[in-house]
Amino acid sequence: MVKNVPTNVITGALGVGKTTLIQSLLSNKPDGERWAVLVNEFGEVGIDGSMLSGGTVDGKEKSIFIKEVPGGCMCCTSGLPMQIALNLLLAQAKPHRLLIEPTGLGHPKEVLETLSQSHYKDVLNVQATLTLIDVRKLDDQKWRNHETFQAQMQIADTVVVTKSDLYTHDCMPTLETYMHEIGVSSTPVVHANCGKVDNRLLANASNFTLHLSDSEQHHHTNKLNSANTLIAPKEGALRIANQGEGYFSRGWLCAATYAFSYKQCVMLFKTYTAERLKAVIITDSGIFAFNVADGAFEERRLDEAEDSRIELISSSEDFANTFAEAIDSLIDEYTK
Incomplete structure (x- = not known):
């Protein structure tokens, strides 16, 4: 059994650089620690696990463990796919830290709700949630008004601005206006330098509190089955x-x-x-x-x-x- 595993959710919209940032965090983890990553993807195939794999070896023991939940929002169907994958990962890795990357089209509040359930009370120590944002996307009203993307910002303990080296003008006023519009203007903002942030951000406290009533909780069917991951054919x-x-x-x-x-x-x-x-x-x-x-x-x-x-x-x-x-x-x- 594992107890009080420091746990972070790394969230953000499609294409903002979540996998790149997690790669950086893994490369800078303390020597001798085992870290685990639970990756959720909208697509059915599951690719992030392959991109993140190849960790170093501490003696005879792998130091980085990856498990994927492909095929849609892992918190759906009362969180069952997520819980199955999470329990297997914790049992296998017995990690010193757990990172969770929900799909950019997932429901981050419900992911945190699942992590806060009573049966994880002594197992997980939920710490800071990092929400990544490419501020250029705010020029697109479809993106700006998307409920899921707004929810990602609303559960952030730190907002991480990514890809700012590609901006052609100062986008910070746009971000400040947007954060004010959705009621999160007091959330700290940091910039990722080439996809990198200080690992010490992970240890910050989580400000998330459960406030969804039973009628507001997110439930819908999801066809994924985290116990049956797709396997490549021998031919074709x-x-x-x-x-x-x-x-x-x-x-x-x-x-x-x-x-x-x-x-x-x-x-x-x-x-x-x-x-x-x-x-x-x-x-x-x-x-x-x-x-x-x-x-x-x-x-x-x-x-x-x-x-x-x-x-x-x-x-x-x-x-x-x-x-x-x-x-x-x-x-x-x-x-x-």
Whole structure:
């Protein structure tokens, strides 16, 4: 049994840099500590776990443990998918700290509500919630008025401004106005430097208090089953789709026996200015993690991957289908 595990929720909208920030936090964790990460993704395939894996080794024991809950909001169906995954992760890792990354389309208040339930009272020590924001998104009224994105800001103990090195003008007045509009103007704001923040922020206290009445609590059905994670086929590829909260996902899980063309992958991912695209792909030039957010393309070499995975999230069903046709053509070429 584990007791009083320091626990942090790292939340924020699609593409704000949650995975990048968590990678930084993991790289700066104290030597000798085991850290665990529970990752929730809107898409069915689950890619963040592959991007975050590859932690160092303390003696014979891994120091970083990752578990994924793909397929939608993990707090749904009374929090059951989340609780199953969380209990398994705690039993396996017995961590010194737990980080939880809900999907950018998840319901952060309900995630914190689940963590605050009585059966976790002596198990988890819920500390600061960090909410990441790319202030440029506030120019889009659809994003600005999205209830889920507003809720992410409202439960923040610290607001973390990301990607400010890409801003063409001072966006802070825009952020200050927005925070005043949604009633969180007193929440501390820090800037992430190249996706990095001081790990000491995690140890701050959580100001979250349960205030939802039973009639206001969020319950809806969710088809995910955290006990049955998708496994790549030995040959060919699985194609999976999901939709909700006004967004559409298309995912592919490909056999590890195929090495895709690195040049073709890069060309394809740069051609489509996707709102959100993640991929971990075994190529003829090595294993790469690809990341596209609001048209900005990034890549990073990885040491290992069990299979190839691609996941697109878009607010346009037509765009999602068009992109899917292009990916299917690429996959079919290499899986004949």
